[in-house]
Every structure is written in structure tokens, then in C-alpha cells.
Amino acid sequence: MAMIFEQESRTFSEYLLVPNLTPRDCTPDAVDLSTAIVRYRKGSAESRLRINVPVVSAIMQSVSDAGMAIALARCGGLSFIYGSQPIAGQAEMVLKAKKYKAGFVVSDSNVAPDATLADILAIKQKTGHSTIAVTDDGTAGGKLVGLVTSRDYRISRVPTATRVREFMTPFDHLVYAREGITLSEANDIIWDNKINQLPIINENGQLVALVFRKDYDEHKENPMELLDRDKRLIVGAGINTRDYQERVPALLAAGADILCIDSSDGFSEWQYDTLQWIRRQYGDRVLVGAGNVVDGEGFRYLADAGADFVKVGIGGGSICITREQKGIGCGQASAVQAVAAARDEYFLETGVYVPICSDGGIVHDYHMTLALAMGADFIMLGRYFARFDESPTRKLLVNGVYVKEYWGEGSNRARNWQRYDSGSEGGQMAFEEGVDSYVPYAGKLKDNLDISMAKIRSTMCACGARTIPELQEKARLVVVSATSIVEGGAHDVIQKESERRS
Ligand code: IMP
DSSP states (O other), rough: OOOSSSSOOOOOGGGOOOOOOOOTTTGGOBBBBOOEEOOTTTTTSSSSEEEEEEEEEOOOTTTTEEEEHHHHTTOOOEEOOOSSOOHHHHHHHHHHHHHBTTEEOOOOOOOOOTTTTHHHHHHHHHHHHOOOOEEETSSTBBBBEEEEEEGGOOTTTTTOBBOOOOOOOEGGGGGEEETTTOHHHHHHHHHHTTTEEEEETTTTTTTEEEEGGGGGGGGGGOOTHHHHHHOOBEEEEEOOSSSHHHHHHHHHHOSSSSSEOOOOOOOOOHHHHHHHHHHHHHSSSHHHHHHESHHHHHHHHHHHOOOSSSEEEOOTTBBBBBHHHOOOHHHHHHHHHHHHHHHHHHHHHHHHHHHEEESOOOSSSSHHHHHTTOSSSSEESHHHHBTTTTSSSSSEETEEEEEEEEEOOSSSOOGGGGOOOOOOOOOOOOOOOEEEEEEOOOOHHHHHHHHHHHHHHHHHHTTOOBBBBHHHHHOEEEEOOHHHHHSSSSSSSOOGGGGGGO
């Protein structure tokens, strides 16, 4: 007979934290939100990778591209760039994020000298950029031959068929700088010469980046930034259990710092094979997570197979319909608790700590604190990040409200069949496991993340915890009844429109 779990599974909204004594020195600014995200041995100095805030962005087309990876790493978190795209495209995104230097923008509006004014106008219309680099081959890394800004032409006077070479500001009239200068030096040149942008070239005269006057203030040092030894941003990438022998080397060559096998159900021999292949090829040099699982057995299988971290969650994602379609999964809070218990047992038994990541189902900021308190070492979020300027999707006005697009990897739009692979030949998705949706637009990532992290810090102080491990050790959680959930919101008052929170 089938085995039936005695306890029902629960979601985050069914729990609250009961405060502990707050010591005087336990204040939000004393809270350290950094967390280890890859396996380490008891007694060893450190996990080989820590993040400065305990959040990572989901391995999804509508969430994690190079722009998100840059924005999130600058705030101390980490993105896993989506793998449901050709290998070259994903590697290029990783490379772009790794090459990022605050204030130095790789030009993405470029033309060759033979292009016409009509081409310039079309690029301007499409990208909104008014500075367009002219390079010998029209690429971002070609030899710089000139620059076009709106000061170089008058639409009413210059016929649209005119070649760029005839009206651009040619290279010998440009102020430029050599690769290697600092942002503040570049800024001095911009101010001394009263210019709006400064092209940066290498010793061969090839364009490396542009520095814009307006960017300087936005790019002050950020103490939380997640940087590698060479001061480049740290970037992750998703892989699958089909083309890993080609994808993994390409991502590593592009500079990916950590990989994660992306699957809705990670308790499989394909994940074992993928992890083992990586270990055979690279030993422990490559950091790779696996998942998703929802119980101790799944955790142990992937930990034994060599996963550096294990991702937890099936069916809890906001765009996910896996539970409805296939009847598999588990309430996210219960899944995190079960896997956290297995991780602790594994640690006691083997002396190896394998961090776990709670993936999906975070609706309110406090759910993040609950996930951490229940044992998650870090959290993966899709919907949360999809709402920000930095996510790759379009911002639209729908019924008078700004929204961003957000679609699941198992939706017809993404068709990420490798994530829902059941091993059949041909790689088809027979049915959808995700939906295509909108989420309310919420502005800049940093502004929102700062508030969410402030709430976590504050709750941790209420629990008397200054670090995530301390929170996990000390937290006391209580299951709440349906009526106490109602009591928890504003109730029995008529709220003023302006006071409503989203
Ligand atoms: P969210 O933060 O609740 O929006 O959940 C994001 C998570 O949902 C991702 O990290 C994935 O684990 C999962 N996910 C992404 N796309 C799909 C899908 O199409 N179906 C089911 N789960 C998905």
C-alpha cells in the first residue's frame, strides 16, 4: 500500500514567529545577512561562496538575464542566468555581467560608417539611446571611427539617406580615454571638456565602453556588492541534464562562478549523472547546485551525488501549475522544514554541511524570514524580482496600472522542456506546467530590496538573532488558525485609500 504522510503539508502563511528576548545590542544594523551557499566541511575555515544578502533570482527567462545579474550582485545577492536559451546566448549574458564595471557601459547602439541617418533614427526609436557609436564593423567592439549624438544632425535639414560618415563627429574630433582609467578619472575628463559621454578605447583603438556624465552619481561604491577576487561581479547560471557536456564548459569559459541544475523534479538519476560528470571533469573546482526536492530522501540523494547546495520546492511558485497538472509537490513551509532536518542530520553524520535554498512561493517579505527561520540558508525568488525595472520583460500599462510580464518556464511561452523532462526522446512538452502572467510593476530593485532586507533584520532582532544560523537555532514558530490570519491584517476599520499597502 502507498505510504501516506501523517501530517498535512503547510505553506508560509500558516506560520508566525514568536518573539524572543531582544538584547540591547541586537539592532538592525548589527544584523549580518550574509550566508554560505555551497557545501563545506565541519571545522573548515569557510564555505567557498557566501552571498551578502540571502536572496537569489530565479533561473527564468522573465527574471534573470545579464541586467538582473548585474543589479542583484551589486546589492549583494546573486542571479542564475536562465538556461532555456542557446548555449552561446547564455554564455554571452554571463560574460556581459562578468565584464560589467560600474559606470562603464558596453555600447549596445552601434553602426558602421556606411549606415544612414534612417538607421540612426530607427535605433534611437527602438532603444531610446541618443548616443550611437560608429565603429568600422558596426559592432560594440569594433575600431572606433566616430560618434553620433542628436547634436550631429537636424532631421529637417539632413536627408535620411545621408551616410553616417558624412555627419558623425569623427574620431579625430572626439575626446576619448584609454582602457584602465578609473571612473572618477573618466568623470574628471567629462567635466573638464564639458562633454556628455566619453568613449573608452583599448590600445588597438577598439571601443571598450562609454562613460556617461549622468551615470556617475548612480555608481558610487556599494559595500554590499558581491565581487570575485578580481573585483568582478559574481554570476550564476542554470544548466540542464541534457546538454551539460557542451553548456557547462561554455558557461565556465564565460566566467560563471556557480551553476545550478534547473528542474522541477530533481530527485532523478539524470541529476546524479550530471553532477557526477561535473565532478569527474572538474573535481571540486566547479560549484554546482541541484534540485528541486521536497523531502529528506531527495536531499540526501543529491548531497551524496555531489551537489554543492540543494534547492527545495515543487509546485509553490506563483506561476506554477505543476500541482494541478500532475498532482506532485508539497506545501513549501513543510518542504523546507523536512529538507532542513535532513541537512542537519547529514551534517552530524558526515561532517559536511550542504546549504539549502527555498525556491518559490514567497508572497510577502516576512515569508523570507520564515523560510530562513525554518532552515533555508538562502531563498530563490521569481515573482519578486520580475516586478522590477531590471527584469528583462516589458513594462506595460494594463487597465491604468503599470505591470511587468512574468511567465513560467513550463508555460507555452518559455517551453523549457528540459526543466520538465521526463526522459522521453525528442524533448517535447506534452502539457503546460506554468502560466503567462503580469505582476505589478514595483520600480527599482535596490529600493525594494533595501526595504525587504530591513524587514528581515527587524524581525531577526525581535527573535534575538544577529545572524541567519542564530535565527535558525533560536526561532520559535507557531501555526496560526485561519481566523488569526484575518486578525493579522488591518481589520474592522475603513482604510484610507492612500494607506493601503500593496
Ligand atoms: P515565485 O518566486 O513564487 O514566482 O517562484 C519562482 C520559482 O517557480 C522558480 O524559481 C522555479 O522553481 C519555479 N518555476 C518557474 N517556472 C515555472 C513553471 O512554469 N511551472 C512551475 N514552476 C515554475
